[in-house]
Amino acid sequence: MNASINTTGFIGGSIERAPMSSLRKTSLTSGLLYLLTFVSIPTLALYGPIHAPDYILGSGSDTPVIIGNILELVVALAGIGTAVALYPVLRKQNEGMALGLVSSRVLEAATIFAGVMFLLTVVTLHQTSAGADALVTSRTLVTMYDRIFLIGQSLMPAINDLLLGFLLYQSRLVPRGLALIGIIGGPVLLAGDFFVLFDFIGQRDPLIALTAVPVALFEFSLGVYLVARGFKPSPLTQNK
């Protein structure tokens, strides 16, 4: 079954060539990309100034915001990278779910990019000295950023990790305990998102940060595991 799926879409002759090394390349790439998705952590601090109510009126530097934006761009690109890098392997476990993971990563990246655009629009208004006239619009844009952050970088990761957790659990490509953290972390983060959405807890409340811990732990340890160890031998890695 696996072998027949394997050969489709490829031009013959590839199957005999050292399959483990190409798998190792896949696991290493996706592991590194998973670690790369953590580079946006400094945005928490970098976006402090732009959240100030009178940012548009002040003469503060826009550079921290632009750097934060670039870090977010990197995260969005790396996020898609993780899904497309793992796709050829995960596809053999469940093609629909593997494509679902790619799709939800694309949606996540789209919302991240949209959020970046909102903040850059504030930067443009600031640089063109739009002043008090643009106070309301700039506050609107920052609010839109915060809300789209909730969807893109909180809701979508929950769905991504749930899908990935299941795929990894079923395929045993990594230790099942590791996959379980993702399966548990997804719903925990999802619950946190709904608490924020229905305004039970503020979006910047420390308690909400706590609901993101299992997912972060899952993605980080997955990155480390894939870089350090690669895939565990499983039916999917047997390239017959």
Next chain:
Amino acid sequence: MKTISSSEHKRNAKVTGAFFIAATVTAIIGLKLYDPILLNSDFLKTGVINSNQIVLGAIFESLLAISAVGTAIMMFPYLKRFNESWGLGYVCFRLIEVIFILIGILSMISIVTLSQKYISPTQSDLTAFQNAANMLKTIHDWTFVFGPHFMLGINTFIYSTIFYKSNLVPKKLSILGITGAVMIFIGAMLELFGIISPFGSEIIVIALPIAFYEMILAGWLIAKGFNLNNQEPAR
């Protein structure tokens, strides 16, 4: 897997080339039609005078979105033969480019709506309208930086690299593509830091290689099709 006859391969290549041409033509026409908003400071007035023109521009941009997705869908089966992950990556980054185009359309259409409200005689708070319209125009400008510049650079780099490694098209052509992709990506970074304007003459020069590349590629695909014989084995 279903075997595809060589005539089907030729037809697929022709459709791909046609999508590339359609994407370029609709992009240029759409942008020209947006000129009244993009080039004027008092665009709220001109926007309402030319509201049909802006809507027409939005329709052309929508056709651009469809053509851009079309190129990705048509090329994926060929890119996948060489490297499935990168082929899928191309499709994803093309989709993200299109999402930006769509957000840009929404912004422009919203400006048209605002301008229609703006001329209403009962309307008193004109500054508020101008501010909101300015915000929408700025969002459109940024979608232009991220979609047709930043993302186009990334996705063109991906498929041109696969072209280069797989010989799907002549190597010289793929090298032009890689060069053009790197240049437009650098252009997007310069725009990000405000060094050049997204609608200035510098970016037109920077975008020339990628524009030439897409047109030559389209012509090549229509005339000759993909070269499927001397591909290296899949990885």
